[in-house]
Amino acid sequence: MKALVVGSGGREHTLAWSLLRSPKITEVxxxxxxxxxxxxxxxxxxxxxxxxxxGIARFALVNNLELVVVGPEQPLADGITDYLQGQGLKVFGPCQAGAQIEASKAWAKALMVEAGIPTAKAEVFTDEAAALAYLNQEGAPLVIKADGLAAGKGVTVAHTLGEATQAITDIFSGKFGAAGRQVVIEAFMTGQEASVLAVTDGKTIRPLVPAQDHKAIGEGDTGPNTGGMGAYAPTPVVTPEILERVQRLVLEPAIATLRRRGIDYRGILYAGLMITPAGEPQVVEFNCRFGDPETQAVLPLLETPLEEVMLACIEGRLETLDLQWQTGAAACVVVAAEGYPDSYPKGMDITGFEEAAATGALVFHGGTRRQGDRILADGGRVLGVTGLGDSFEGAIANAYAAIDKIRFEGMYYRRDIGYRVMGS
Ligand SMILES: Nc1ncnc2c1ncn2[C@@H]1O[C@H](COP(=O)(O)OP(=O)(O)O)[C@@H](O)[C@H]1O
Ligand SMILES: [Mg+2]
Incomplete structure (x- = not known):
């Protein structure tokens, strides 16, 4: 079987690599x-x-690509699945109606309330004056969210009323375009964040191994947020008991409520969670696709062929499939270009891939491009290097040993990925 992967990041390289591990996948x-x-x-x-x-539909049909896997949220929110399915293709990724769970935070919040899913109290505003009045009524800290897709830049965790006011003003002055037509103002939650990605066929939903991302650019989780600087799995923050609660209190009610609304949601449902100090999972947000870089840590541990999982979701028979996982741990360290997440240069030569691979680590490319036989940096998050091991220490050491072999001008990475689990 031949497959098509939509997207260009580290997640998509990982998806292509993971699909090709199956003997049934001949080409991606x-x-x-x-x-x-x-x-x-x-x-x-x-x-x-x-x-x-x-163009994608025509190419897939002419070339007999039987499975289409959609990486990023934007095409899902724009209805790629509905369109390609209408052309007779098998697509892994939810329909446009389902993708609203990520594309509109107000919509997702209403769904959570309807489903009784634990999440922060929130109000939605379309009017700036009303939003500002609510801020003053509630007081800081508060979390201000532009409603729509904002490439990870639409959320402000405001510790003071001044920051909150600024965030509201920015959103209503059009900083995020149409994504800021509505704003969600949310109570501040404390705890540790974790990501539970789950696969679903619209009826059955099964979690993948839980992961933890590192969003901040700087060591010790300092500095501005990024797309994600590293991830590891399975994170012990989500204990088997907590995962069971996530399944019962979050994933199953979400799918049941989507169904009740007439939405046949198939693909990935990603729950971004805050695990409170008391061990209660609360939903920060839902995403409608694989996470980046969580995918680089999660999929290398999956033993069940990925295309089998995806086809079971598409064909509505996930209930009969058990997911098998490798024991041990995986840790992905993102190597970024100097200056990221602000402006950064492109076009630097990257070397050391063979030596890095010889350590047993997996070097997934994010922002790179091939030019002849050279590989050049071409984005902010350039590489995601995944180490594997029996323990987190082993996996993390493997990732850093591989990064030691890689060179490009101005390369930057956090040296503390997985610091919360070192020694476990
Ligand atoms: N209610 C909240 N309480 C505390 N922190 C939050 C809350 N909502 C969001 N955050 C923080 O902001 C980050 C981004 O928010 P999120 O809803 O995931 O939006 P997006 O990923 O679309 O930018 C989260 O990963 C979390 O660190
Ligand atoms: Mg998020």
Missing amino acids: VCVPGNGGTATLPHCRNLAMNPGDFE
Whole structure:
């Protein structure tokens, strides 16, 4: 079977690599892919825009690509699944109606309230004056969220009323365009964050191994937030008991409520969680797709062939499939370009891939491109290096040993990925 992966980041390289581990997958085409998917055996890139649904459909049909896997949220929110399914293709990723769970935080919050899912108290505003009045009534700390997709930049955790007011003013002055037509003001939650990605066929929902991301650019979780600087799995923050509660209190009610609303949600449902000091999971947000870099830590541990899992979701028979996991741990350390998450240079030569791979680590490309036989940096988060081991210490050491072999000008990475679990 041949597959098509939509997207160009570290997540998509990981998806292509993971699909190709199955003997049943003979070829993967990435649209548009990156330097990693250009050099992965049995994988190639197609220079086409992920928003070109017609072009993707035509290419997949002509070339007999039987499975389409959608990486990023934007095409899902724009209805790629509905369109491609209408052309007779099998697509892993929710329909446009389902993708609202990520594309509108107000919509997601209303769904959570309807489903009785534990989450922070919140109010939605379309009017700036009303939003400001609510701020003053509630007092800081508060969390201010632009409603729509904002590439991870639409949320302000405001510790003072001044910061909260500024965030509201920014959103209503159009900083996030249409994504800021509504604003969600949410109570501040404390605890540790964790990501539980789950696969679903719209009826059955099964969690993948839980992961923990590191969003801040700086060591010790300091500095501005990024797309994610590293992740590890399975995170012990989500104990088997907590995971069971997530299943019963979050995942199952979410799917049941979507169904009640007539939404047949198939694909990934990603619950971003705050685990309170008392061990209670509360939902920070839902995403409608794989996380980046969580995917780079989670999928290498999956033993069940990925295409089997995806086809079971698409075909509505997930109930009959058990997910098998490798024992041990995985840790992904993101290597970024100097200056990220602000502006950063591109075009630097990256070397040391073979030596890095010889350590047993997996080097997934994010922002890279191939030029002849060179690999050049081409984005903020350039690589995601996943180490594997029997313990977290082993996995983390493996990732850093591999990064030691890699060179490009200005490369930056956090040296403390997994600090919360060192020694476990
Ligand atoms: N209610 C909340 N309490 C405390 N922190 C929050 C809350 N909501 C969001 N955050 C913080 O802000 C980050 C981004 O918020 P999130 O809702 O995940 O939006 P997005 O990922 O779309 O930017 C979270 O990972 C978390 O660190
Ligand atoms: Mg988030």
